[in-house]
Amino acid sequence: MTKRALVLGATAAAVTAVTITGAGIHLNKGQAFFRDSPKELVDEVWQVIDRNYVDATFNQVDWKAIRSQYLNRNYKDKEEAYKSIREMLKRLGDPYTRFMDPTEFRNMQIDTSGELTGVGIQLAADEKTKKLTVISPIEGSPASAAGIAAKDIITKIDGKSTEGMDVNKAVTLIRGPVNTQVKLTVQRGTQQLEFNLKRAKIEIHPxxxxxxxxxxxxxxxxxxxxxxxxxxxxxxxxxxxxxxxxxxxxxxxxxxxxxxxxxxxxxxxxxxxxxxxxxxxxxxxxxxxxxxxxxxxxxxxxxxxxxxxxxxxxxxxxxxxxxxxxxxxxxxxxxxxxxxxxxxxxxxxxxxxxxxxxxxxxxxxxxxxxxxxxxxxxxxxxxxxxxxxxxxxxxxxxxxxxxxxxxxxxxxxxxxxxxxxxxxxxx
CATH class of the missing domain: 3.90.226.10 (2-enoyl-CoA Hydratase; Chain A, domain 1)
Structure with missing residues (x-):
């Protein structure tokens, strides 16, 4: 990972695609092995955290015990492994350390010099309340035009409550084909607001x-x-x-x-x-x-x-x-x-x-x-x-x-x- 690929975005996830320059997918010879061995993927994620995570105490968690706990499980498919990985990473209490399935990861790599697909919301889980919070709408996006603002809390997506929802799950629900609709219910102070947004491709010149x-x-x-x-x-x-x-x-x-x-x-x-x-x-x-x-x-x-x-x-x-x-x-x-x-x-x-x-x-x-x-x-x-x-x-x-x-x-x-x-x- 080169220095030029380091990320400083405030979001745990973006509801538009985000490019991380230099962080392209480079699959190794063991790709098929990982596909057939979900447990190996769980261990790969554990190893990355063990070697690189900023907090050597791992949020006061016994990280070696976590490895034993998750590797002692049997995973029938990669979806079960993905669920366990997200659960494991939550133990760090860090909304910025997150797992992305292949679709989410590809979405993150769309070139930012071109068009972004989505509604144009930068989204994160509030560190204290864990609620899905808008960091900011991207200018010129459907979210910005509709009046969604920084600090808005997204409480429902198409009528589905976001209580306890993982940010990546929320992103998956909000994203979708261009020109399709998504309804967001937002809490702003004591107000409850509803926004019907049409997904779009957004060209961004920063x-x-x-x-x-x-x-x-x-x-x-x-x-x-x-x-x-x-x-x-x-x-x-x-x-x-x-x-x-x-x-x-x-x-x-x-x-x-x-x-x-x-x-x-x-x-x-x-x-x-x-x-x-x-x-x-x-x-x-x-x-x-x-x-x-x-x-x-x-x-x-x-x-x-x-x-x-x-x-x-x-x-x-x-x-x-x-x-x-x-x-x-x-x-x-x-x-x-x-x-x-x-x-x-x-x-x-x-x-x-x-x-x-x-x-x-x-x-x-x-x-x-x-x-x-x-x-x-x-x-x-x-x-x-x-x-x-x-x-x-x-x-x-x-x-x-x-x-x-x-x-x-x-x-x-x-x-x-x-x-x-x-x-x-x-x-």
Whole structure:
């Protein structure tokens, strides 16, 4: 498993297909053996956890006793083995370490630079309540258009209760052929809402950039919705174009960005940060792999980063690096709080698994897992404001967006201060 295949998504599963670059299915010569021997598959999963899992105590579970328990069972088919594997992994108490049957694993490998099939929901099991919780809808998706929002709890899928339901099971129920319907029942605070969604193919370009006018000149506004395989090249092209447009500063919008690939967050951080640390990863042996800036930043102009509770994982690496290096100002609300890294690997029968192998720390050594990044400037949205933006996504990044308005105000102050410093230097 290469470093470029490490995953930082906030989701236990996605109801769209997700690419894990470099983690393709590589079946070995023992493929047929694994198909005929479900018990060997159970042991393969156990071995992967035993060698790589981030917590050497395995959530205070006797992992060797677990092996004996599950290998002493007889499995009549692979479906029974799959059920036991999921049951075994639940003992770790980690929603991000999960098993995927061959269909789920293939779904996870659809190229993110192409079309995604689904309703566009990033989904996870809440660590405390275990309820199926929406991390964020993907912009332009059926879920986003219908008004499903981050933190919504999915209580029913086509009338079937999700109480105690495995995330992978929920994903299987929600996915389906394009143009077919799925009904989701959602709990939002005290409200119970129903959404009839039509499944679709969703083309995702993770970067959207534009030039905005401000009192101090032109501002580059960049919205990054996902750290997918093509996020870094699209970000590079956006910054280079905005530099040619002579913008005076930048607003980087990471709101509702659930994360993605580790290397994408590092590559993008290097475009903004000239020197200093970006992130370090620490496995259970305490080995730290540190990533630093490479003195190849594309701009040194003032920067404001917008975040919210849907900004997770790779978004938190990027905003944490910018904050710790004092490269820009973080505006919005506290981020999601996922400081864990997964690797995704194939198994002998064509199934796969994601394993939490490390935690990450910001350049100043902060562990943000279950806490998140605290903004430098807090701007909360009330329910009315949030719903207005949900109903009309075109208002995001405009004067109808209170968090953007504050970000623009903070950026203008930084631009004015920089212009004033330059004027004094010339005098």
């Amino acid at each position: 970067v959207r950039a534009s030039v905005q006018q401000s009192p101090t000149g032109k501002v580059g506004y960049i919205r990054l919705v996902q750290f997918s395989a093509n996020a870094a090249p699209e970000m590079r092209a956006a910054i280079q174009k905005l530099e040619k447009d002579n913008v005076t500063g930048y607003i980087l919008d990471l709101r509702s960005n659930p994360g993605g690939l580790l290397y994408a967050s590092v590559d993008i951080a290097r475009m903004w940060i000239q020197e200093g640390g970006i992130v370090s990863t620490v496995d259970r042996k305490g080995i730290s792999d540190k990533e630093d800036a490479n003195r190849r930043a594309l701009t040194d102009k003032p920067l404001v980063v917008l975040v919210d509770g849907g900004s997770a994982s790779a978004s938190e690496i990027l905003s944490g690096a910018i904050q710790d290096n004092k490269r820009g100002t973080i505006v919005g609300t506290k981020t999601f709080g996922k400081g864990l890294v997964q690797s995704v690997r194939s198994l002998g029968d064509g199934s796969g698994m994601a394993v939490t192998i490390a935690k990450y720390l910001t350049p100043n050594g902060r562990d943000i897992n279950k806490h998140g990044i605290d903004p430098d400037v807090v701007v909360e949205l009330n329910e009315q404001q949030r719903q207005a933006l949900v109903r009309d996504r075109d208002k995001i990044g405009t004067t109808s967006d209170p968090q953007y308005v504050k970000a623009l105000q903070v950026l203008n102050q930084a631009v004015s201060a920089k212009q004033g410093t330059r004027a004094q230097t010339k005098n």
